[in-house]
Amino acid sequence: MFKKIDRSSLLFLGGALAFFIVVQALISLNVLTAFWNTILRIGGVMAIVSIGLNLIYGFNGQFSLGQWGFYAIGAYSAADITYRWTNNASTDGLIVLLLIVLLVGTSILLLYRLLSRIRGLDALSAFTVYLLAAIGLSVASVQLGRVIAPPVNGLLQALPPDVATTIVFILAVLIGGLLAAEVSFLFGLPVLTLGSDYFGIATLGFTIIVKVLLDNSDTLLGFTEMKGARGMIGIPKVTSWFWVMFFLVLVLVITRNLIHSSTGRAIISVREDEIAAKAMGIDVGYFKTLTFVLGSLFAGLAGGLYAHVNGFLHPDTFNFIKSFDPMIIVVFGGLGSITGTVFASFAWALVLEGFLRLLLPSGFETWRFVVYPLLLLIMMLLKPNGLFGNFEMPYLRQILPPLRKKTSQPQSEGITVKEANV
Amino acid sequence: MxxxxxxxxxxxxxxxxxxxxxxxxxxxxxxxxxxxxxxxxxxxxxxxxxxxxxxxxxxxxxxxxxxxxxxxxxxxxxxxxxxxxxxxxxxxIARTFQNIRLFPNLTVLDNVRIAYHPHAGYNLLDGIFRNERFQVKEKELTERAQEFLSVFGLEDRQGEIAKNLPYGEQRRLEIARALAAExxxxxxxxxxxxxxxxxxxxxxxxxxxxxxxxxxxxxxxxxxxxxxxxxxxxxxxxxxxxxxxxxxxxxxxxxxxxxxxxxxxxxxxxxxxxxxxxxx
Missing domain, CATH: 3.40.50.300 (P-loop containing nucleotide triphosphate hydrolases)
Structure with missing residues (x-):
C-alpha cells in the first residue's frame, strides 16, 4: 500500500538523518561543547522562523516584520506551560491554553465558512465577530480548564517524570504554534487589506506591542512567573538537537508539499500579480490570510523550541530590532529559496554567535555587529539575489511533468492553431 | 442610444x-x-x-x-x-488585459495551472499530505493544462519562464490562461x-x-x-x-x-x- 518513495525524497530524508546523527554523535562524544550545541540548536530554530517568513514574504510577497512578535508569543506561551508543570507540578496552564487553542481554532474555521457567504462584508465587522468569539471562548476555557486540570494532573503524575515532561513539552510547542497562528489570523484580518508597505509598518507595530506587553507581563497581564522586564527563568531546558531537527524536517516537508500543490501556486500567484490572480479566480484575501497564518504557526513553533533551549526568556530578545534578523536571513539566503533560508539560518547562527565571537580578540566581541553588517553589505553587492538565488535542492525543486504524447493532438476542422502561429 | x-x-x-x-x-x-x-x-x-x-x-x-x-x-x-x-x-467570465498581465516569474505551465486552481478538486490538507486524491487530481489538472498549451502551440514551452517568451506567445499564453478557467x-x-x-x-x-x-x-x-x-x-x-x-x-x-x-x-x-x- 505504500508507494515507491522517489529518489530526491530519499536523498533528503537520508541527508537530514545523516546530519542529525553526525551532530548528535559529536554532541554525545563531547566533541561539540555546550556552546556549539546551543548555537546549532539556535540555527535550527532560526531556520523554522525564517521558513515561515519566506512563505509570507518570499512566496506570498507580503513584507512582514511581525514574525518576531509571533515568535515571542510562541516562546512565552510554551514556556509558561512547561514552567507551571516543572515548578508547580500543575497542568492548568497546559489545559487552559489547549482549550483556548482548540475552541478558538474551531470557532474561527466555522465562522470563516459562515461569514464568507455574506456578500460585501467589510473586514472590520468580520474582525469584530471573530474577536468577540475568541474572547468569549477564552473566558469559557479558563473556567472549564479549572475543572479539567486536576484529573489530567493526576494522570500525568502517574507517568515517569521524563516522559510526562516530554509530553507536556511537545504539547506546549504545538500550542505555542497554534496560539501564534490564531493571533495572526485575528491580527491579519484587518491588516492584510493594506498594501505591502503599509502592511510592513502595521506588522512592525505588532512586534512592538508584543514586546511592551512582555515587558509588563507580571503586572499588566498578571503572569507573575514571567517576571516582566527582569526575564523569565526556571524553564526546563528540554529542547534537544533531536527535537530541533524533528520540527525542522517536519516544517520543511510541509512547506515543500504546500508550495508544489495547487494551493501553493495560488499563494505564489498573489506575489506575481495580484490583479491577474483575482481575475483568474484566486481569492487573494484568503490566500494572504492562509500564508500569514501558516508563517506565524511556524514562528510560534520555533518560539516554543527556543524557550526551552536556554531555559531563559527576556523581552529584549523579542525587541523589534531583532525582527530584522529573519528578514535578513530570508533575503540573504535568496527570496523564495527554502534551501537558501535553511543554509543562511545556520550560517547566521554559526558566524554571528559562533565564529565571530571566538575569532575577534577578547574585549572586541561586540564588534561582530560591525563585521556582520559589513558581510551583509558585501554579499548584497556581489549577489543581490541572495546566496542561493532561485536554487533549490532536488527535494524542494519543482518537477516538470513530462510532455504529453503528440498523438493526442486535438483534431479540428478547418484551421488548427499551430498553422495560424507565426 | x-x-x-x-x-x-x-x-x-x-x-x-x-x-x-x-x-x-x-x-x-x-x-x-x-x-x-x-x-x-x-x-x-x-x-x-x-x-x-x-x-x-x-x-x-x-x-x-x-x-x-x-x-x-x-x-x-x-x-x-x-x-x-x-x-x-x-x-x-474570464478576461485578458490591455497590457499583458502574466505571472512573470513562473513557468508557462504554472501560469495555466494557476487558472485551474478553482477546479483543482483537492484542498490544502490533501496537498500537504500528498494523499491519493492529490496524486490523481494533480495529474489530471496538469494534463489538462498541457492540453491547453498544445492547443495554443505552447506545449514545448511549458518549462519556460513566462516573461522570457516573445510578445506574441505571451499574448497567446494569456488567452490560454483565461480559457483554462473554463x-x-x-x-x-x-x-x-x-x-x-x-x-x-x-x-x-x-x-x-x-x-x-x-x-x-x-x-x-x-x-x-x-x-x-x-x-x-x-x-x-x-x-x-x-x-x-x-x-x-x-x-x-x-x-x-x-x-x-x-x-x-x-x-x-x-x-x-x-x-x-x-x-x-
Missing amino acids: SDFQFTPSPDGREEILRIEGLTKLFGGLRAVNNFSLQLHRGDLNGLIGPNGAGKTTVFNMITGVYTPTTGSIQFRGQEITGLEPFQINQMG PKLLLLDEPAAGMNPAETVALMDLIHFIRERFNLTILLIEHQMRVVMGICEYITVMDFGEVIARGTPAEIQANPRVVEAYLGPGAAALSEKFRRKKTV
Missing part, C-alpha cells in the same frame, strides 16, 4: 450577458453613462471607441474590479454586481495591441478557432479596425462614456457619428465625398 431594446435571440440561443443602464462616476467624471449591452451564447461582439471612451471601465465593471455607480449586470440571469473579481471568474464568456482587452500584421492575422484565426472549440461567447475591445471589422459580427461604439452607435461592421463603417467620433467634426462629410469619388 439609451432606449436600447433587449431582444431574445432569433435562433433561440441562451442569453449570456445583459447589461442595463450601467453608469460609473469617478468623482465628477462620468466615465460610463447609461451603458446597455446584450450577448447571446456564441456571439462575437466588439466594443470600440476612441481613447478614453470608457471601454476598459466597462470591462472592469463586468469583471468586478470596479463597482458600478448604478445599473445592473446579469450573467446568465444572475446579478453579478457587487461580487468579488474571483467570484465572477469562478462563475464563468469560462462561458471571454473578454479580450485589445488582444492585437503591439502585434505585427502577420501576428494579427494569426490572432484573428485563433479567436475564431477558440470560439468554436470551447463554445465561447466573446466580447472584445480593439483599436485595430482590421481586426474588429474582420471578425466581429456586431459592434458597439462608445464615445465619452456613451454608446453612439450599434450595428454590423458595414453599418458602423457607414455611420457618420462613428467617423466623427474618431476623426473629428466634419470628417463624415469629407469621407462621404471620398466614397462618392471612389464609386464614380
Whole structure:
C-alpha cells in the first residue's frame, strides 16, 4: 500500500538523518561543547522562523516584520506551560491554553465558512465577530480548564517524570504554534487589506506591542512567573538537537508539499500579480490570510523550541530590532529559496554567535555587529539575489511533468492553431 | 442610444450577458453613462471607441474590479454586481488585459495551472499530505493544462519562464490562461495591441478557432479596425462614456457619428465625398 518513495525524497530524508546523527554523535562524544550545541540548536530554530517568513514574504510577497512578535508569543506561551508543570507540578496552564487553542481554532474555521457567504462584508465587522468569539471562548476555557486540570494532573503524575515532561513539552510547542497562528489570523484580518508597505509598518507595530506587553507581563497581564522586564527563568531546558531537527524536517516537508500543490501556486500567484490572480479566480484575501497564518504557526513553533533551549526568556530578545534578523536571513539566503533560508539560518547562527565571537580578540566581541553588517553589505553587492538565488535542492525543486504524447493532438476542422502561429 | 431594446435571440440561443443602464462616476467624471449591452451564447461582439471612451471601465465593471455607480449586470440571469473579481471568474467570465498581465516569474505551465486552481478538486490538507486524491487530481489538472498549451502551440514551452517568451506567445499564453478557467464568456482587452500584421492575422484565426472549440461567447475591445471589422459580427461604439452607435461592421463603417467620433467634426462629410469619388 505504500508507494515507491522517489529518489530526491530519499536523498533528503537520508541527508537530514545523516546530519542529525553526525551532530548528535559529536554532541554525545563531547566533541561539540555546550556552546556549539546551543548555537546549532539556535540555527535550527532560526531556520523554522525564517521558513515561515519566506512563505509570507518570499512566496506570498507580503513584507512582514511581525514574525518576531509571533515568535515571542510562541516562546512565552510554551514556556509558561512547561514552567507551571516543572515548578508547580500543575497542568492548568497546559489545559487552559489547549482549550483556548482548540475552541478558538474551531470557532474561527466555522465562522470563516459562515461569514464568507455574506456578500460585501467589510473586514472590520468580520474582525469584530471573530474577536468577540475568541474572547468569549477564552473566558469559557479558563473556567472549564479549572475543572479539567486536576484529573489530567493526576494522570500525568502517574507517568515517569521524563516522559510526562516530554509530553507536556511537545504539547506546549504545538500550542505555542497554534496560539501564534490564531493571533495572526485575528491580527491579519484587518491588516492584510493594506498594501505591502503599509502592511510592513502595521506588522512592525505588532512586534512592538508584543514586546511592551512582555515587558509588563507580571503586572499588566498578571503572569507573575514571567517576571516582566527582569526575564523569565526556571524553564526546563528540554529542547534537544533531536527535537530541533524533528520540527525542522517536519516544517520543511510541509512547506515543500504546500508550495508544489495547487494551493501553493495560488499563494505564489498573489506575489506575481495580484490583479491577474483575482481575475483568474484566486481569492487573494484568503490566500494572504492562509500564508500569514501558516508563517506565524511556524514562528510560534520555533518560539516554543527556543524557550526551552536556554531555559531563559527576556523581552529584549523579542525587541523589534531583532525582527530584522529573519528578514535578513530570508533575503540573504535568496527570496523564495527554502534551501537558501535553511543554509543562511545556520550560517547566521554559526558566524554571528559562533565564529565571530571566538575569532575577534577578547574585549572586541561586540564588534561582530560591525563585521556582520559589513558581510551583509558585501554579499548584497556581489549577489543581490541572495546566496542561493532561485536554487533549490532536488527535494524542494519543482518537477516538470513530462510532455504529453503528440498523438493526442486535438483534431479540428478547418484551421488548427499551430498553422495560424507565426 | 439609451432606449436600447433587449431582444431574445432569433435562433433561440441562451442569453449570456445583459447589461442595463450601467453608469460609473469617478468623482465628477462620468466615465460610463447609461451603458446597455446584450450577448447571446456564441456571439462575437466588439466594443470600440476612441481613447478614453470608457471601454476598459466597462470591462472592469463586468469583471468586478470596479463597482458600478448604478445599473445592473446579469450573467446568465444572475446579478453579478457587487461580487468579488474571483467570484465572477469562478462563475464563468474570464478576461485578458490591455497590457499583458502574466505571472512573470513562473513557468508557462504554472501560469495555466494557476487558472485551474478553482477546479483543482483537492484542498490544502490533501496537498500537504500528498494523499491519493492529490496524486490523481494533480495529474489530471496538469494534463489538462498541457492540453491547453498544445492547443495554443505552447506545449514545448511549458518549462519556460513566462516573461522570457516573445510578445506574441505571451499574448497567446494569456488567452490560454483565461480559457483554462473554463469560462462561458471571454473578454479580450485589445488582444492585437503591439502585434505585427502577420501576428494579427494569426490572432484573428485563433479567436475564431477558440470560439468554436470551447463554445465561447466573446466580447472584445480593439483599436485595430482590421481586426474588429474582420471578425466581429456586431459592434458597439462608445464615445465619452456613451454608446453612439450599434450595428454590423458595414453599418458602423457607414455611420457618420462613428467617423466623427474618431476623426473629428466634419470628417463624415469629407469621407462621404471620398466614397462618392471612389464609386464614380
